[in-house]
Amino acid sequence: MRELTFGHSPCPNDTFAFHALTHGLVDAPFCVTPVLLDIEELNRRAHHGEFHLTKLSVGAFAAVGARYRLLRSGAALGHGVGPLVVARTAMALADAVRGRVAIPGRETTAYRLLRLAAPDLGETVEMRYDHILRAVEQGDVNAGLIIHESRFTYADHGLIKVADLGDWWERETRLPVPLAGISARADLDADTMAAAERAIRASVQYAFDHPEASRAYVRAHAQELSDAVCDQHIALYVNDFSLDLGDEGLRAIERLTHQP
Numbered sequence: 001m002r003e004l005t006f007g008h009s010p011c012p013n014d015t016f017a018f019h020a021l022t023h024g025l026v027d028a029p030f031c032v033t034p035v036l037l038d039i040e041e042l043n044r045r046a047h048h049g050e051f052h053l054t055k056l057s058v059g060a061f062a063a064v065g066a067r068y069r070l071l072r073s074g075a076a077l078g079h080g081v082g083p084l085v086v087a088r089t090a091m092a093l094a095d096a097v098r099g100r101v102a103i104p105g106r107e108t109t110a111y112r113l114l115r116l117a118a119p120d121l122g123e124t125v126e127m128r129y130d131h132i133l134r135a136v137e138q139g140d141v142n143a144g145l146i147i148h149e150s151r152f153t154y155a156d157h158g159l160i161k162v163a164d165l166g167d168w169w170e171r172e173t174r175l176p177v178p179l180a181g182i183s184a185r186a187d188l189d190a191d192t193m194a195a196a197e198r199a200i201r202a203s204v205q206y207a208f209d210h211p212e213a214s215r216a217y218v219r220a221h222a223q224e225l226s227d228a229v230c231d232q233h234i235a236l237y238v239n240d241f242s243l244d245l246g247d248e249g250l251r252a253i254e255r256l257t258h259q260p
Helices: 012-022 039-046 058-064 109-117 129-137 150-157 165-173 190-209 215-220 227-237 246-257
Strands: 002-008 030-036 053-057 068-070 076-078 084-087 101-103 124-126 143-146 160-164 177-185
Touching (some): 002 039, 002 190, 012 030, 030 190, 039 053, 053 058, 058 177, 058 246, 076 246, 084 129, 101 109, 109 177, 109 246, 129 143, 129 150, 143 150, 160 165, 165 177, 165 246, 177 246, 215 227
Parallel strands (some): 002 053, 101 143
Antiparallel strands (some): 076 177, 084 160
16 A cells, blocks of 8 residues: 655644544545654745655645645635744734744644734744743743744733734734645546545544544653643634635635735
8 A cells, every 4th residue: 555654743733633543534536754853844844845645834834835736635724723923011012023933833724824914023032932932931032922822822822912913904804714734736636636535534534423433552652731722723724624724715825925
Protein backbone atom coordinates (compact mmCIF):
# COMPACT_ATOMS: atom_id res chain seq x y z
CA MET A 1 0.00 0.00 0.00
CA ARG A 2 1.29 3.46 -0.87
CA GLU A 3 2.54 5.55 2.04
CA LEU A 4 1.88 9.29 2.24
CA THR A 5 3.46 11.69 4.70
CA PHE A 6 0.92 13.84 6.52
CA GLY A 7 2.05 16.95 8.35
CA HIS A 8 -0.28 18.37 10.96
CA SER A 9 -0.07 19.93 14.40
CA PRO A 10 -0.02 18.07 17.74
CA CYS A 11 -2.93 20.24 18.93
CA PRO A 12 -6.03 18.42 20.23
CA ASN A 13 -8.20 19.38 17.27
CA ASP A 14 -5.81 17.74 14.78
CA THR A 15 -5.04 14.62 16.79
CA PHE A 16 -8.79 14.19 17.41
CA ALA A 17 -9.76 14.73 13.76
CA PHE A 18 -7.00 12.65 12.17
CA HIS A 19 -6.68 9.85 14.73
CA ALA A 20 -8.78 7.44 12.66
CA LEU A 21 -6.85 8.04 9.46
CA THR A 22 -3.51 7.73 11.24
CA HIS A 23 -4.53 4.44 12.84
CA GLY A 24 -6.09 2.85 9.76
CA LEU A 25 -9.66 3.01 11.05
CA VAL A 26 -11.12 4.40 7.81
CA ASP A 27 -10.88 3.08 4.28
CA ALA A 28 -8.10 4.57 2.16
CA PRO A 29 -5.96 3.25 -0.70
CA PHE A 30 -2.88 4.44 1.18
CA CYS A 31 -1.50 4.63 4.71
CA VAL A 32 -0.19 7.80 6.28
CA THR A 33 2.94 8.57 8.23
CA PRO A 34 2.04 11.49 10.49
CA VAL A 35 4.59 14.23 11.18
CA LEU A 36 3.41 16.47 14.02
CA LEU A 37 4.83 19.99 13.98
CA ASP A 38 3.93 23.54 14.96
CA ILE A 39 1.76 25.22 12.32
CA GLU A 40 4.40 27.78 11.37
CA GLU A 41 6.96 25.00 10.91
CA LEU A 42 4.48 23.28 8.59
CA ASN A 43 4.05 26.54 6.68
CA ARG A 44 7.82 26.83 6.25
CA ARG A 45 8.30 23.25 5.12
CA ALA A 46 5.55 23.63 2.53
CA HIS A 47 7.83 25.96 0.58
CA HIS A 48 9.93 22.88 -0.18
CA GLY A 49 6.99 20.53 -0.71
CA GLU A 50 8.20 18.33 2.10
CA PHE A 51 4.95 16.42 2.83
CA HIS A 52 2.42 14.76 0.54
CA LEU A 53 -0.44 16.08 2.71
CA THR A 54 -0.09 18.97 5.11
CA LYS A 55 -2.02 21.37 7.24
CA LEU A 56 -1.33 24.97 6.27
CA SER A 57 -2.36 28.36 7.59
CA VAL A 58 -4.67 30.14 5.18
CA GLY A 59 -2.23 33.01 5.58
CA ALA A 60 0.41 30.84 3.89
CA PHE A 61 -1.68 29.77 0.89
CA ALA A 62 -0.60 32.57 -1.41
CA ALA A 63 3.08 31.74 -0.95
CA VAL A 64 2.79 27.98 -1.58
CA GLY A 65 -0.11 27.84 -4.03
CA ALA A 66 2.10 26.48 -6.79
CA ARG A 67 3.16 23.51 -4.65
CA TYR A 68 -0.10 22.53 -2.93
CA ARG A 69 -3.81 22.19 -3.68
CA LEU A 70 -6.45 22.79 -1.01
CA LEU A 71 -8.67 19.86 -0.02
CA ARG A 72 -12.25 20.46 1.10
CA SER A 73 -11.99 18.35 4.25
CA GLY A 74 -9.94 18.69 7.43
CA ALA A 75 -10.03 22.48 7.72
CA ALA A 76 -9.99 24.63 10.85
CA LEU A 77 -12.56 27.30 10.18
CA GLY A 78 -15.64 28.67 11.87
CA HIS A 79 -17.30 31.33 13.97
CA GLY A 80 -15.78 32.55 17.22
CA VAL A 81 -12.48 30.79 16.53
CA GLY A 82 -10.19 33.72 15.76
CA PRO A 83 -6.83 34.64 17.31
CA LEU A 84 -6.66 37.06 20.23
CA VAL A 85 -4.37 39.93 21.15
CA VAL A 86 -3.57 39.97 24.87
CA ALA A 87 -1.63 42.28 27.16
CA ARG A 88 -0.92 42.78 30.86
CA THR A 89 -3.30 45.75 31.17
CA ALA A 90 -6.42 46.90 29.34
CA MET A 91 -5.74 49.06 26.29
CA ALA A 92 -6.93 49.72 22.77
CA LEU A 93 -5.56 47.53 19.98
CA ALA A 94 -3.92 50.58 18.38
CA ASP A 95 -1.99 51.20 21.60
CA ALA A 96 -1.06 47.55 22.04
CA VAL A 97 0.56 47.28 18.60
CA ARG A 98 2.68 50.40 19.04
CA GLY A 99 4.99 48.38 21.26
CA ARG A 100 6.67 45.04 20.67
CA VAL A 101 4.16 42.34 19.76
CA ALA A 102 4.91 38.63 19.93
CA ILE A 103 3.50 36.72 16.94
CA PRO A 104 3.33 32.96 16.23
CA GLY A 105 4.81 33.32 12.74
CA ARG A 106 4.66 35.62 9.73
CA GLU A 107 2.79 33.11 7.59
CA THR A 108 0.10 32.32 10.13
CA THR A 109 -3.46 33.40 9.52
CA ALA A 110 -3.30 35.16 12.88
CA TYR A 111 -0.56 37.49 11.65
CA ARG A 112 -2.41 38.22 8.42
CA LEU A 113 -5.52 39.15 10.40
CA LEU A 114 -3.48 41.34 12.74
CA ARG A 115 -1.96 43.26 9.84
CA LEU A 116 -5.43 43.83 8.38
CA ALA A 117 -6.98 44.92 11.67
CA ALA A 118 -3.99 47.02 12.80
CA PRO A 119 -2.19 48.38 9.72
CA ASP A 120 0.01 50.61 11.88
CA LEU A 121 1.59 47.56 13.48
CA GLY A 122 4.99 48.28 14.99
CA GLU A 123 7.77 45.87 15.91
CA THR A 124 6.93 42.17 15.85
CA VAL A 125 8.84 39.35 17.50
CA GLU A 126 8.38 35.82 16.15
CA MET A 127 8.25 32.98 18.63
CA ARG A 128 6.59 29.60 18.95
CA TYR A 129 2.93 30.02 19.82
CA ASP A 130 3.20 28.32 23.23
CA HIS A 131 5.93 30.73 24.39
CA ILE A 132 3.93 33.90 23.78
CA LEU A 133 1.87 34.02 26.98
CA ARG A 134 4.96 33.77 29.15
CA ALA A 135 6.72 36.49 27.12
CA VAL A 136 3.80 38.88 27.66
CA GLU A 137 3.47 37.96 31.32
CA GLN A 138 7.17 38.62 31.94
CA GLY A 139 7.13 41.94 30.09
CA ASP A 140 9.44 40.84 27.26
CA VAL A 141 6.83 42.18 24.82
CA ASN A 142 4.03 44.70 25.08
CA ALA A 143 1.36 42.37 23.73
CA GLY A 144 0.95 38.92 22.25
CA LEU A 145 -0.96 37.44 19.34
CA ILE A 146 -2.23 34.09 20.58
CA ILE A 147 -3.67 31.02 18.87
CA HIS A 148 -4.65 27.42 19.66
CA GLU A 149 -5.25 26.57 23.31
CA SER A 150 -3.74 29.84 24.53
CA ARG A 151 -7.13 31.47 24.03
CA PHE A 152 -8.39 29.28 26.92
CA THR A 153 -5.46 29.83 29.28
CA TYR A 154 -4.33 33.47 28.93
CA ALA A 155 -6.26 34.55 32.04
CA ASP A 156 -4.23 32.05 34.08
CA HIS A 157 -1.21 34.21 33.27
CA GLY A 158 -2.93 37.37 34.54
CA LEU A 159 -3.42 38.69 31.00
CA ILE A 160 -6.32 40.65 29.50
CA LYS A 161 -7.89 40.33 26.07
CA VAL A 162 -7.22 43.46 24.01
CA ALA A 163 -8.90 42.32 20.78
CA ASP A 164 -10.57 39.30 19.23
CA LEU A 165 -9.44 39.32 15.60
CA GLY A 166 -11.99 36.69 14.70
CA ASP A 167 -14.80 38.97 15.83
CA TRP A 168 -13.23 41.78 13.82
CA TRP A 169 -13.07 39.60 10.67
CA GLU A 170 -16.65 38.41 11.05
CA ARG A 171 -17.95 41.98 11.47
CA GLU A 172 -15.99 43.12 8.41
CA THR A 173 -16.86 40.24 6.09
CA ARG A 174 -19.90 38.38 7.49
CA LEU A 175 -17.87 35.23 6.82
CA PRO A 176 -16.42 32.55 9.12
CA VAL A 177 -12.79 32.82 10.16
CA PRO A 178 -10.62 30.67 7.86
CA LEU A 179 -7.68 29.58 10.00
CA ALA A 180 -6.12 26.58 8.24
CA GLY A 181 -6.77 23.85 5.71
CA ILE A 182 -5.38 20.53 4.57
CA SER A 183 -3.57 20.63 1.24
CA ALA A 184 -2.21 17.94 -1.06
CA ARG A 185 1.08 18.31 -2.88
CA ALA A 186 0.44 19.35 -6.47
CA ASP A 187 2.40 16.45 -7.94
CA LEU A 188 -0.06 13.88 -6.55
CA ASP A 189 -2.41 12.50 -9.16
CA ALA A 190 -6.07 13.51 -9.15
CA ASP A 191 -7.26 10.10 -7.93
CA THR A 192 -4.94 10.19 -4.92
CA MET A 193 -6.02 13.73 -4.06
CA ALA A 194 -9.67 12.73 -4.24
CA ALA A 195 -9.02 9.64 -2.11
CA ALA A 196 -7.16 11.74 0.46
CA GLU A 197 -10.05 14.17 0.69
CA ARG A 198 -12.52 11.32 1.22
CA ALA A 199 -10.31 9.62 3.81
CA ILE A 200 -9.81 12.82 5.80
CA ARG A 201 -13.56 13.49 5.74
CA ALA A 202 -14.18 9.93 6.94
CA SER A 203 -11.63 10.41 9.72
CA VAL A 204 -13.37 13.56 10.96
CA GLN A 205 -16.74 11.81 10.82
CA TYR A 206 -15.30 8.85 12.75
CA ALA A 207 -14.08 11.30 15.41
CA PHE A 208 -17.57 12.77 15.72
CA ASP A 209 -19.14 9.30 15.90
CA HIS A 210 -16.57 7.89 18.36
CA PRO A 211 -15.34 10.88 20.40
CA GLU A 212 -13.64 8.76 23.08
CA ALA A 213 -11.66 6.63 20.63
CA SER A 214 -8.92 9.23 20.24
CA ARG A 215 -8.69 10.23 23.92
CA ALA A 216 -5.34 8.53 24.63
CA TYR A 217 -3.84 9.76 21.36
CA VAL A 218 -4.94 13.34 22.06
CA ARG A 219 -3.58 13.17 25.62
CA ALA A 220 -0.24 11.76 24.42
CA HIS A 221 0.38 14.90 22.36
CA ALA A 222 -1.14 17.42 24.79
CA GLN A 223 0.44 16.37 28.06
CA GLU A 224 0.53 19.88 29.54
CA LEU A 225 -3.17 20.52 28.86
CA SER A 226 -6.02 19.47 31.08
CA ASP A 227 -8.81 17.30 29.71
CA ALA A 228 -11.13 20.29 30.02
CA VAL A 229 -8.90 22.47 27.83
CA CYS A 230 -8.50 19.67 25.29
CA ASP A 231 -12.27 19.28 25.11
CA GLN A 232 -12.78 23.04 24.70
CA HIS A 233 -10.15 23.10 21.99
CA ILE A 234 -11.74 20.26 20.05
CA ALA A 235 -15.27 21.64 20.40
CA LEU A 236 -14.18 25.04 19.07
CA TYR A 237 -12.02 24.03 16.13
CA VAL A 238 -13.55 20.77 14.83
CA ASN A 239 -16.97 21.39 13.33
CA ASP A 240 -19.04 20.97 10.17
CA PHE A 241 -16.50 22.98 8.18
CA SER A 242 -13.95 20.29 9.07
CA LEU A 243 -16.06 17.76 7.19
CA ASP A 244 -16.43 19.97 4.14
CA LEU A 245 -15.59 23.62 3.59
CA GLY A 246 -18.76 24.24 1.60
CA ASP A 247 -19.32 27.34 -0.48
CA GLU A 248 -19.20 29.65 2.55
CA GLY A 249 -15.88 28.25 3.70
CA LEU A 250 -14.38 28.56 0.24
CA ARG A 251 -15.56 32.19 0.03
CA ALA A 252 -13.93 32.96 3.36
CA ILE A 253 -10.62 31.43 2.26
CA GLU A 254 -10.75 33.24 -1.07
CA ARG A 255 -11.45 36.54 0.68
CA LEU A 256 -8.58 36.25 3.14
CA THR A 257 -6.09 34.82 0.63
CA HIS A 258 -6.54 37.79 -1.68
CA GLN A 259 -6.22 40.45 1.00
CA PRO A 260 -3.01 42.48 0.62
